[in-house]
Amino acid sequence: MFPKAALSNTGIPKVNVAAGASGDEQPEVDVSDEEFLQFDTSRVPVIVTLTKVGRHYIVDATSEEESQMSSAVSISINRQSHICGLTKRGGAGLDPSIILHMISVAKTVSEQLMNTLDSHIAAAEAGEEES
Numbered sequence: 001m002f003p004k005a006a007l008s009n010t011g012i013p014k015v016n017v018a019a020g021a022s023g024d025e026q027p028e029v030d031v032s033d034e035e036f037l038q039f040d041t042s043r044v045p046v047i048v049t050l051t052k053v054g055r056h057y058i059v060d061a062t063s064e065e066e067s068q069m070s071s072a073v074s075i076s077i078n079r080q081s082h083i084c085g086l087t088k089r090g091g092a093g094l095d096p097s098i099i100l101h102m103i104s105v106a107k108t109v110s111e112q113l114m115n116t117l118d119s120h121i122a123a124a125e126a127g128e129e130e131s
Contacts, residue, residue, distance in 0.1 A: 007044065008121045011036030041121075045078040045085075046113050048106040052094070057102060059109055073102050077110040 014035040018028040051061035051072040058065050066072065071090030078084055083103065088094065094102075 005117060005121060007039045008041045009124065010039055012039075013037075043078060045076045046110050046117070047074055047076045047085075048109045048113070049074040050102045050106060052090075052092075052098070052102075057105060059105075073099065073106075075103060075106040075110075077107055079114060081107050081111070 014032040014037055016030045016032075018030075049060055049072055050057040051066055051069045053061075053065065053068050053070065061069065061072070069090055070092035071088060071094055073094070074085075074087045074089075075083060076085035086103075088099075
C-alpha cells in the first residue's frame with residue numbers, strides 16, 4: 001500500500017542526452033534540477049494479505065495474530081480487480097473454495113483500500129499546490 005503512495009510523490013529528474021559531434025566523444029548529459037517526471041501509479045496493484053485463523057480471515061494481521069494462523073494468502077490486485085499475483089504461506093492446505101472466497105474478500109478490501117489511498121494522495125497533492 002505505502003509504496004504506491006511513495007511512488008505517487010516521487011519525481012525523477014528529466015535527463016537529456018545529446019550525442020557528441022564525433023563518434024569518439026562522450027555524449028553530453030544534462031540532468032535538470034527543475035523538471036521532474038512523475039510516476040503514473042494508477043495501474044500499480046495493492047497487496048492484501050488474508051490470514052486464516054480458525055474459520056475467520058484477518059486482513060493484514062499483526063505478528064501476534066499470525067502466530068495463531070493455519071495459513072495466509074497474499075493477493076496482489078489492480079484497479080480492474082485483476083489478480084496480479086498470489087502467494088500462500090503456512091503449513092495447512094486450503095480448499096479451492098476457501099481460496100476463491102479469500103480472493104473475493106481481497107478484491108473488496110483492495111477496492112476500498114485503493115479508493116482511500118487515492119483520496120489521501122489527492123489531498124496531499126492539493127496541500128502541496130496550496131504551499
